[in-house]
Amino acid sequence: MKQDDKKRRDFIKQMTGLGILGLACGAGIYFAPELKASSPILRPPGAVKEEDFLKLCIKCGQCLQVCPYDSIELEDIDGGASVGMAFIDPRKRGCYLCEAFPCMLACPTGALDHEHDNIKYVQMGIAVVADMNACLALTNKPVPNSAVDRIYEHTKVLTAEEQHNKKVVLRGDDKEKVKLQKKVLEDLDKFRDQPCTICASLCPYPTPEDAIGMVKKDGGLLPEIREACVGCGACIELCPTNVLKVIPREDYLSVYKKGQQ
Ligand code: SF4
Ligand code: SF4
Numbered sequence: 514m515k516q517d518d519k520k521r522r523d524f525i526k527q528m529t530g531l532g533i534l535g536l537a538c539g540a541g542i543y544f545a546p547e548l549k550a551s552s553p554i555l556r557p558p559g560a561v562k563e564e565d566f567l568k569l570c571i572k573c574g575q576c577l578q579v580c581p582y583d584s585i586e587l588e589d590i591d592g593g594a595s596v597g598m599a600f601i602d603p604r605k606r607g608c609y610l611c612e613a614f615p616c617m618l619a620c621p622t623g624a625l626d627h628e629h630d631n632i633k634y635v636q637m638g639i640a641v642v643a644d645m646n647a648c649l650a651l652t653n654k655p656v657p658n659s660a661v662d663r664i665y666e667h668t669k670v671l672t673a674e675e676q677h678n679k680k681v682v683l684r685g686d687d688k689e690k691v692k693l694q695k696k697v698l699e700d701l702d703k704f705r706d707q708p709c710t711i712c713a714s715l716c717p718y719p720t721p722e723d724a725i726g727m728v729k730k731d732g733g734l735l736p737e738i739r740e741a742c743v744g745c746g747a748c749i750e751l752c753p754t755n756v757l758k759v760i761p762r763e764d765y766l767s768v769y770k771k772g773q774q
């Protein structure tokens with residue numbers, strides 16, 4: 514994966530410069546129809562190359578058991594060759610880039626490589642602005658309650674009362690996992706009926722401004738995806754209007770290869 518780091522950087526430069534795909538659109542990364550950005554398959558952080566992952570993942574579910582955000586699922590029957598293997602569907606729940614990467618440490622086979630427990634080597638994919646006109650910030654529209662409620666609805670650790678009231682209540686005896694998930698909702702709650710910068714404000718990358726920022730556009734604002742983005746998918750989950758998608762690592766590497774031919 515460390516070699517892929519250069520390919521990834523080059524790919525981003527290609528996309529944001531003159532671009533093998535003709536994607537230049539000011540700064541930032543915009544959507545190329547050639548890329549399968551709607552693919553649900555993001556492997557958890559630290560995943561080795563897909564062909565090796567398919568051989569190494571023994572479908573044990575250890576990674577999902579230790580994930581404090583409930584980000585990881587096992588593929589169902591529709592997963593084809595990778596049925597039963599670990600993946601992340603960012604619209605349902607992104608990865609929040611835990612500092613110690615417990616998912617990697619729990620993997621008994623190296624499908625999630627323990628040596629990748631550094632943010633530099635997390636290359637799940639790259640976020641792209643797929644539908645800029647849907648961005649609430651571009652047209653200065655406030656965040657509707659329903660967009661925040663949607664995240665409550667797929668958060669599994671809340672009490673029935675919290676779900677009903679769509680309001681988290683922090684308790685001293687909450688387990689660490691519960692605290693972490695409630696913190697996301699607390700941060701998100703602040704955006705109810707307010708201008709939207711959710712994607713940039715809640716990006717879990719350690720220095721988020723290196724991964725995403727808001728830039729002025731046509732009297733409003735628009736997210737700009739930057740070089741450090743690791744494709745964790747948190748912004749895809751939290752965006753109220755589906756502006757953002759993520760290109761999984763395997764897909765952008767294949768486009769990179771095409772660009773080299
Ligand atoms: S880094 Fe944390 S949130 Fe992301 S998949 Fe691993 S355990 Fe889950
Ligand atoms: S911009 Fe941030 S939240 Fe979005 S995929 Fe990239 S690193 Fe994750």
Ligand code: SF4
Binds near residue numbers: 649650710755756
């Ligand atoms: S989360 Fe970001 S991309 Fe989505 S509507 Fe808000 S500002 Fe726009």
